[in-house]
Amino acid sequence: MSGFSRRSFLLGLCGAGLLAGCNFPTAMYFLMPEAKEPAEYKRLASDDKKKEVRVVLWTYSALDMRTEFIQADRLLTDMLARYIHKMTEENQEKLTVVSPRKVEDYKNTHPEWKSLRLEEVGHYFKADYVVQLEIDQLSLYEPNAHEQLYSGRTHILVSVVDVKNLDESPHPTEFTDRYPTEARAIDALDMPPMVFRQKFLDHVAKRLSYFFVNHQKRERVMVMDD
Secondary structure, rough: OOOOHHHHHHHHHHHHHHHHOOOOHHHHHHHHHOOOOOOOOOOOOOOOOOOOOEEEEEEOOOOOHHHOOHHHHHHHHHHHHHHHHHHHHHHOEEEOOOOHHHHHHHHHHHOHHHOOOHHHHHOOOOOEEEEEEEEEEEEEEEEOOOOOOOOOOOEEEEEEEEEEOOHHOOEEEEEEEEOOOOOOOOOOOOOOHHHHHHHHHHHHHHHHHHOOEEEEHHHHHHOOOO
């Protein structure tokens, strides 16, 4: 289709949208391709779309977990792995996240795993990057509300080691988030704790994926409005 024909086609669609009650900026928003926002911390995929990148997610909690957060670090890792896989596929990038189950099996057979250098972990799994998530805050409830209101909060220290080029590893950064993102809480009578936990961790995993993958602006707006 020529440039003139394409413009005519788009203008025709916009005209139809205006007649249907859709304003021009909104129509153009949905018709025009969106530029993607860059990864907020360290993009894991290669600029060379033919090059496959291999990544290990190395997650642990420094907290004494409450009952509702037992194995929450594993659940968060699984969710994050799925989001990274989905988004890099949509970007047509070759990126493999090592199975979180294999990583947990490795930890179970290496009692000293917390003291291992991340590059050692990377070499073992033949990975290009090791992403470490150190969870030092995780809560479901609004402070001082006697567990009557849900307001998920987390603080995670995030670091990435470039296994083959250690000097190019970025400095660690912090991830802080809350759910719901607006300044409001959810009545604890509205849903069981485990249901809210699932929603909260899913929100955190999706938001974390933006640290590592180029993403659509519209996606970010949606997750921030969850």
